[in-house]
Amino acid sequence: MLGKTTSTWITDRRATARRKILDAAWTVAREQGVAALTLREVADRVGIRAPSLYSHFDSKHAIYDAMFGESWQELLDVNRAAELPKSPRAALRVMARTYFDFATADLARHQLMDVRTIPGFMPSAQSYAPAITALDEGIQQMAARGIRADAADIDLYTAVIAGLVNQQWANDPGGSRWGRLLERAIDMYADNIGLPREDS
Amino acid sequence: MLGKTTSTWITDRRATARRKILDAAWTVAREQGVAALTLREVADRVGIRAPSLYSHFDSKHAIYDAMFGESWQELLDVNRAAELPKSPRAALRVMARTYFDFATADLARHQLMDVRTIPGFMPSAQSYAPAITALDEGIQQMAARGIRADAADIDLYTAVIAGLVNQQWANDPGGSRWGRLLERAIDMYADNIGLPREDS
């Protein structure tokens, strides 16, 4: 024996199969848009027949759901890996840039995470959990840098960042027209919530 | 004779038929989402058979295109009807509020105008024209109030407003959570571009 029980083997193989399916789904979504994803196309990429997908996912929406969940989990990981400077403004800039880069790196992912674009799709509680965690940890990170922000302040923050992301995708995809306004936007926001300026 | 030539009659009748079709299309789009619009459903509402639509529109995308065009034309009309206060800040507030209310009043219209949500749909040059005009006239209105804004300033402005609209739709549809931040957001922006404060 090699230190793995039979059941673990089975679980691993199932997980690998799921991963392959999700990878194929992401590829299709990126090429043709999230809304244009079809089971046949996904199955073709994996090298199996469409009905075989149902051995791994209950429905097409279940695939969307898994994609939704792992997208927010990815963001969570990226956020946790980001090293935040001590100073509040600098920390805010890094947080915003981290999110902006993440959201503008993949249109399919962005549409799935942030825009309700698939008719009838609602994320499950389980897939939605990392989304909540991501926002919570973001607020905590701000608090840890002494940024006192009430609910309205947070809403304004998300609106500013979301606005830049959306304009970037809608009017200059692949470019940097709104991305290069990010630092300025953060300073604008920081001024508004009364964060002290830094003269560095 | 009644002062109308026969050809005018025909044009009127055609225009009326087109209007009925577009009205039905809007109804369906509002009920089930823009992406879920089908020709059969539209035809049913009009009281004709689906193939008859092709006497008035070349394709489904042609219907989307007409809807896109008239949405921006509507915004243009609304903007022109808005009375702007003399003071720059107050004018900016009215402009922003006018757009925000327009964009949050109708999700289907918003998705069609501002989000690329229909796979393969690209507005024609003719339908896109009012969109360009709307932005141009907005900039002119700002200039007329003495608001000197370069390209980056304008981009930041559209990002802030678009951000509020998108967050409102994504996280509080029908509510006012981001709508009530609009005046504050405009002041934040006005401070950033150096508009003098008013003590009224």
Place this chain on the structure above:
DNA sequence: GTCTATAGTTTGATAGAC
């Protein structure tokens, strides 16, 4: 777990009679 076969819909679009 994967396959074949197929059910059961729904879709956009065309042909041709009236």
Place this chain on the structure above:
DNA sequence: GTCTATCAAACTATAGAC
């Protein structure tokens, strides 16, 4: 201009053999 009839294709999902 509207109709009937229909095409050709696509889709999600299920049943049952292997």
